[in-house]
Amino acid sequence: MKKETLAKRIAQKAGCPELGPYILGLTEKETLPTHCLPWQGMREGLVIRPRMVRVGFELRMRTSAQVSRIRFQGQKHQVNRLIKILRDDPQEKFRMRKICPTPFCVNPLHWEMVVTTTVLTQEEPTMDLDEWTSQDVEEMLEILFTEHNPKNWDEVINAPLMHGAPPALIVPILKRWHKNHLCPN
Ligand SMILES: [Zn+2]
Incomplete structure (x- = not known):
């Protein structure tokens, strides 16, 4: 993300x-x-x-x-x-x-x-901002649907909010939400 x-x-x-x-x-x-x-x-x-x-x-x-x-x-x-x-x-x-x-x-x-x-230790977790979990994707989709009304897959995957989100994580959530019409063909 x-x-x-x-x-x-x-x-x-x-x-x-x-x-x-x-x-x-x-x-x-x-x-x-x-x-x-x-x-x-x-x-x-x-x-x-x-x-x-x-x-x-x-x-x-x-x-x-x-x-x-x-x-x-x-x-x-x-x-x-x-x-x-x-x-x-x-x-x-x-x-x-x-x-x-x-x-x-x-x-x-x-x-x-x-x-x-004042000593920097290695205990701090490093963050890889390119990594998405299913939970991350679901929360961003919630925001997307609150703020916009995507009408097709292109509008979902090209939304700035979803930039970098893996389609393999997006599709199962859309299906679970009964938004199959937004899934890619
Ligand atoms: Zn306060």
């Missing part, structure tokens, strides 16, 4: 079109809305009431039990960590910390990066 496609998919699930170009580094953070963006995709963890905890001399909001995730290349990624990697490609080892109280908010303005060590 191309970086552009992944960015669009994240923006769609955040309900924020401005997030797509931001992830790609085309716009600055001033273009993002300041309100919270609750994640509409996969959620993990308990919804606990946020509470303030004291860490040293600092008061912090504790909401760490909630994680917004996106499945990509067969792995589950934490959304805001993935956004950070896609946009800034940090070379340090880091984690992301949310600084607003809204459960599952993914607004990058409400997250900060915390460097845990």
